[in-house]
Amino acid sequence: MKKTVIKRASALTLAALMAGSALAGCQSGGGTSSAAGDATTAAAQSEAPKGNAANGKVYYLNFKPEQDAAWQNLAKKFTEEKGIPVTVKTAAEGTYEETLTAEMDKKEAPTLFQVNGPVGLKNWKDYCMDLANADITKQLTSQDFALKDGDKTLGVAYVIESYGIIYNKTLLQKYCDSDFATVKSIDEINSFEKLKTVADEIQANKDALGVKGAFTSAGMDASSDWRFKTHLANLPIYFEYKDEGIGTTDAIKGTYLDNYKNIWDLYITDSTCDKTELASKTGTDAETEFINGDAVFFQNGSWEYGAVTEGGLKDEDLGMLPIYIGVGDEAKQGLCTGTENYWCVNNNASDDDKAATLNFINWCVTSETGTAAMADEMGFVIPFQAAKDSTNVFVKIDKDLTAAGKTPVSWNFPTMPSEDWKNGVGTALTQYAAGTGDWDAVVKAFVDGWKTEAAKNA
């Protein structure tokens, strides 16, 4: 008798436990529902906000964990100077969308947040204030850096970055001075043909040059695969958009995928390791190889400057080439320069808070304290007139190339339809490199995957 009771009780407890945890499992964002209703009511207004900044407060949900301390610092200085409280919170790496979704549901929602471009904006455009008449928009060096939806300006880029093929100048010069070199000067490398010749010759004579390969390992571990599934994939997309005269599309044709294959083949063949090992190589592996002088070329961006200089390389050792894939007027091609970081102001915030937020971001990009912090502490190049010059070598190279009449390649990867699309291309690239898949799978993931994923966003 007693046993039955215990059994029944334990079964009940178990059932409750199970139901409880199952529920917890399917609940993603249950919780407060305080702000119900007022989210959709306010249409984006284009006139300057009516509120009084002095009565408002700022809540910034920051995207970049590595800059958290710098933002906290800058926020403190702003509060000291203007008396407006600023809260900065940073989402953990890779969880910005999740954090933003949860935070936006709260009564004290972020007044300032960010989206990564047109695709990210689709998620949040109902929450973005029109910044067309805001002071910060007028400070932009080019209106290309404003994120528009129709005739509304819903986001403003706040950091500009460049990427390309970083090279070790000392090693590359050593190659140019060698007997076997066909290309006798670094300046001559201005096309895919030349780049391939140089890389092939370095690879063939790697012992003579004391390197392990021409390119650092093109690792396809999650810490490194974005360099290829996102950044390298930008090039065929850029040239296709240019041909078609468009800025985004629901169906990519894949006109230049053969060129994408050529550069990928070059990366994985003229490499420090066997192509079958790439699947598990990490971002740090490639970085270490470059810093140790085991490889001459390293595809990465201006954000990598800190890491390579801390690793011991000097400014004069470093250079950056555009990523040539054999399309268009290559002699005029510049670095890939753009942004995937746009500031948006929460349209559902009170007028006072909106005014305070606009005040804060404008101060960040115009005041001496703000621009200095963004340039020196965060290492950002900001697209605003009052920007302070950066000490970053790669940024200087981008400036010089543009001044020399080269056209920067724009960042079109924020128009990639989804993370799933990137992952599909990434897996196909990895399997192609490992020899377990063929190039057709990459093309399929690129073209068919785009269509399916873009349809989901419609």
Added chain:
Amino acid sequence: MFRKPRRKLYFLIFVLPTLAAFIIGFVYPFFHGIYLSFCNFKTTSNATFVGFDNYIAAFQNEGFIRSFWFTCLFVVTSVILINLIAFFVAYALTLGIRGSNIFRTVFFVPNLIGGIILGYIWQQIFNAILKNYSTNLELNATFGFWGLVILMCWQQAGYMMIIYIAGFQSVPADLYEAARIDGANKKQVLSNVTLPMMMPSITICTFLTLTNSFKLFDQNLALTNGAPGVVSESGTMIYQTEMMALNIYKTFYSNANSRGVGQAEGVIFFLIVVVIALAQLFLTRRKEVQA
């Protein structure tokens, strides 16, 4: 005279904190979640009603259907393996060999480590081994599947072992004695005495492993994160080692219109887990006997 109402009052006072927590933490979100599964929404406080659209989209979601079959396969494999391992380890450790207490502790400890950490540790172990064959977990779904199974066995077997040990110890010695006097051999003792007497433990263990495996999320996220992903015939991205909970989570955040769909998948998932768990409970309970 006033004894009875007073007891009622005490009852209310004592149950109130737990009840409040239960309502805030489970009941309200559960019903709100069901409501949201019929809505298109970005944040939970701002939803528009769309009827059954999300459910239709969920059933048309190739990845969701595939993750269901993958989960079933995983559940069957891991429930059998975990229980077999746990049962025989428990059996071995009740034979009275030296140091069995230390072994019990050793087998139990993995259960105390969080799923995410376990996932990353095992990922490194597997990848370090697979590196010698120039492949890794993210390239081959078969390795990913067995990786998950090994991880789960390692983590869960110890916990189930404790329950089985308790079961072994609760079998009365006189039953064994009676069986021996009747001339039963070891095999007969196991199948006619031990197993029937152990049915309550077996019920609990299969129940726990079944639901745990079905709802698996952390380990899946950390070990493979669904990789490899392959684009199917229709152009949809299909993650080969993605279980249902992970698929729901990923669907929820995948694009501008997918949150309601993810929510609907969550409700469907809940119903499946309830049905399977109740059915299992019903079937094994029938086999339990009273001493």
